[in-house]
Amino acid sequence: MLQLVVCIKQVPMVTELPWDEKSGTLRRDLAPGMMNPACKHALEAALQIKEKYSAHITVITMGPPAAKEVLYEALAMGADSTILICDKIFAGSDTYATSWILAQAIKKQCANVDLILCGAFTSDSETAQVGPQLAERMNVPAVAYVEKIEVNGKTLRVRRIVDNFRETLEMECPALVTISMENYLPRYAGLGGLQRAFGEHQIDILDAAALGVGVGDVKQEGSRTKVRRVFLRKTDKENVFLTGVAVNVVSEFLNKYERKISTVIGKSIEGKNRTNEE
Amino acid sequence: MPYNPSVKHKLIRDSVRHFAETELAPIAAEIDRNAVFPVEVIDKMKKLNYFGLQVPKEFGGAALDSVSAAIVVEEISRVCAAVGLCVTVHNGVAVFPFLQFGNKQQNEKYLPRLASGEMIGAFSLTEANAGSDAGSVETTAVKNGNDYILNGTKIFVSNGGVCDLALIFALTNTDQKQLQSSVFIVESTYEGFLRGELEDLCGMRANPVSSLFLENCRVPEANILGKLDMGMKIGMTTLDNGRIGVAAQALGIAQGAFEAAVKYAKERQQFKKPIASLQTIQNYIADMATEQAAARLLLYRACELKDAGEPYGCEAAMAKLYCSSLASKTTSLAVQIHGGYGYSKEYDVERYFRDAKVTEIYEGTSEIQRMVIARAILAKLTL
Numbered sequence: 216m217l218q219l220v221v222c223i224k225q226v227p228m229v230t231e232l233p234w235d236e237k238s239g240t241l242r243r244d245l246a247p248g249m250m251n252p253a254c255k256h257a258l259e260a261a262l263q264i265k266e267k268y269s270a271h272i273t274v275i276t277m278g279p280p281a282a283k284e285v286l287y288e289a290l291a292m293g294a295d296s297t298i299l300i301c302d303k304i305f306a307g308s309d310t311y312a313t314s315w316i317l318a319q320a321i322k323k324q325c326a327n328v329d330l331i332l333c334g335a336f337t338s339d340s341e342t343a344q345v346g347p348q349l350a351e352r353m354n355v356p357a358v359a360y361v362e363k364i365e366v367n368g369k370t371l372r373v374r375r376i377v378d379n380f381r382e383t384l385e386m387e388c389p390a391l392v393t394i395s396m397e398n399y400l401p402r403y404a405g406l407g408g409l410q411r412a413f414g415e416h417q418i419d420i421l422d423a424a425a426l427g428v429g430v431g432d433v434k435q436e437g438s439r440t441k442v443r444r445v446f447l448r449k450t451d452k453e454n455v456f457l458t459g460v461a462v463n464v465v466s467e468f469l470n471k472y473e474r475k476i477s478t479v480i481g482k483s484i485e486g487k488n489r490t491n492e493e
Numbered sequence: 494m495p496y497n498p499s500v501k502h503k504l505i506r507d508s509v510r511h512f513a514e515t516e517l518a519p520i521a522a523e524i525d526r527n528a529v530f531p532v533e534v535i536d537k538m539k540k541l542n543y544f545g546l547q548v549p550k551e552f553g554g555a556a557l558d559s560v561s562a563a564i565v566v567e568e569i570s571r572v573c574a575a576v577g578l579c580v581t582v583h584n585g586v587a588v589f590p591f592l593q594f595g596n597k598q599q600n601e602k603y604l605p606r607l608a609s610g611e612m613i614g615a616f617s618l619t620e621a622n623a624g625s626d627a628g629s630v631e632t633t634a635v636k637n638g639n640d641y642i643l644n645g646t647k648i649f650v651s652n653g654g655v656c657d658l659a660l661i662f663a664l665t666n667t668d669q670k671q672l673q674s675s676v677f678i679v680e681s682t683y684e685g686f687l688r689g690e691l692e693d694l695c696g697m698r699a700n701p702v703s704s705l706f707l708e709n710c711r712v713p714e715a716n717i718l719g720k721l722d723m724g725m726k727i728g729m730t731t732l733d734n735g736r737i738g739v740a741a742q743a744l745g746i747a748q749g750a751f752e753a754a755v756k757y758a759k760e761r762q763q764f765k766k767p768i769a770s771l772q773t774i775q776n777y778i779a780d781m782a783t784e785q786a787a788a789r790l791l792l793y794r795a796c797e798l799k800d801a802g803e804p805y806g807c808e809a810a811m812a813k814l815y816c817s818s819l820a821s822k823t824t825s826l827a828v829q830i831h832g833g834y835g836y837s838k839e840y841d842v843e844r845y846f847r848d849a850k851v852t853e854i855y856e857g858t859s860e861i862q863r864m865v866i867a868r869a870i871l872a873k874l875t876l
Contacts, residue, residue, distance in 0.1 A: 287504050288507075406555035410556050
């Protein structure tokens with residue numbers, strides 16, 4: 216039976232959260248959390264592999280205690296076991312530190328993993344780094360932005376879209392893929408599944424001590440990037456109101472913006488008709 | 494986000510909301526306008542256990558607690574009250590009586606089919622001359638060998654147009670001194686089971702509400718739910734539970750209208766500022782939010798009493814009375830905040846406004862709820 220690990224993240228439910236200007240962090244308290252959409256696609260990919268080839272799915276997330284929610288959701292959708300990596304010293308870890316922590320958890324709890332699936336990117340930070348970095352930490356081959364997976368024993372055939380062409384690659388297990396949002400439309404969690412997630416499963420919680428991780432590996436000390444400053448880009452947009460008779464307004468509009476519009480849509484809108492009408 | 498007593502309740506709310514917003518929101522206005530029952534979405538809901546909310550797992554149900562079941566109805570109704578009605582009628586008053594009164598054979602035969610949604614259920618008490626006065630049922634059931642022959646007309650049957658199984662209240666003892674009714678499990682395929690035209694109603698138009706005609710409809714004696722002459726008890730017990738469902742539905746409608754009103758108040762500019770900055774509108778919003786929070790607690794209290802095995806009829810009536818009157822009030826205010834646009838079918842609040850009213854009428858009118866509550870209070874020796 217294939218051993219699959221899916222790494223998921225809880226993200227805020229809205230796409231544009233305000234920043235706290237002092238601390239430079241997102242005001243996550245303003246919106247409820249949800250499973251990151253690309254991670255949900257990765258879980259769906261794992262579930263489809265499980266249905267087709269038989270597999271055991273372990274879902275892992277790192278986050279505050281509230282991140283349990285997305286693990287319960289994963290159980291409701293059909294995951295077999297879940298791990299929450301949770302410790303205050305993990306707060307503030309960048310992708311470099313996060314991938315290291317995830318790798319420790321997988322090595323410790325899922326040593327015989329065949330395939331690790333990650334979402335291609337998260338909707339809150341959009342770095343797309345954790346998946347590939349995790350593959351480096353685990354020293355396994357990785358393919359990003361995968362939209363289809365076929366399993367043949369311990370060989371995987373994966374397809375992805377790169378620029379304007381499709382690429383099919385083969386890789387040996389153990390391996391890592393990050394899943395794009397092209398295919399693998401996530402299933403809805405059924406109500407019976409939700410009920411059972413809370414009654415029949417338990418979530419394993421791993422803290423820094425359990426993982427043998429010290430402060431130097433994580434947080435700011437273990438992170439290679441630091442947020443120095445957060446600011447909103449000033450835009451110099453202005454609203455322009457054109458008033459008057461419709462014919463004159465249209466004419467004035469085209470005179471003022473014709474070139475800009477042509478640049479945006481990629482073709483000239485200057486035509487004989489307009490000249491005639493004028 | 495409304496109050497959720499536990500992580501499970503939050504996740505169930507999130508999941509149902511996601512489903513409703515993805516599947517029902519895009520079609521809710523259209524199926525209301527054209528009075529169409531959304532079969533395709535209903536089929537998806539069947540697979541996700543929406544038709545077996547509280548049915549035990551061994552019969553294929555989701556085995557949810559009552560707060561969870563209420564949240565499901567709330568969240569569906571927040572987007573589309575007509576489908577919320579289908580779900581709450583099926584689960585609350587068609588499936589529930591099996592769980593309470595069904596014998597082993599009946600449950601084994603019907604619960605799996607009801608829980609999977611293979612059969613959609615309906616509850617038929619109301620007649621032309623029997624509504625609030627449940628004792629005035631005129632439909633008769635006369636014993637004939639091992640069967641009963643049913644004759645009569647049921648009206649305003651929610652799910653009537655699509656139900657595969659209806660619980661029919663009929664008189665089994667017509668002696669004027671001791672009128673007794675019983676509840677019959679009637680499958681829609683039985684000979685003599687006929688449906689009337691769909692009603693052309695003010696709100697929840699996507700729910701196929703119809704009359705049901707029983708014309709010498711032959712029903713096996715084994716299909717008497719519970720025991721002979723138990724109709725009144727089954728009816729009253731079922732309505733207690735049904736009221737929790739209608740309260741949840743009304744609360745969902747109120748929540749939907751409230752959210753639409755807040756969103757609109759923040760967007761709509763008058764006097765060169767959003768109308769949400771006007772104190773009158775803020776008062777409306779504050780009152781709506783507060784009353785909704787109170788309504789939710791009242792509803793969940795009834796649910797928790799039910800799950801604890803305590804009497805909950807009075808609390809269910811209170812929840813139903815309060816939530817339904819709140820739904821009417823909130824939807825009316827939501828239309829008011831929208832101004833002229835709220836009176837247009839372009840905006841969802843117009844639909845919510847029409848949907849809300851009937852929650853004060855069916856499953857016992859508000860006047861009947863007050864009777865139930867007062868009766869319970871007055872019967873107490875200490876308050």
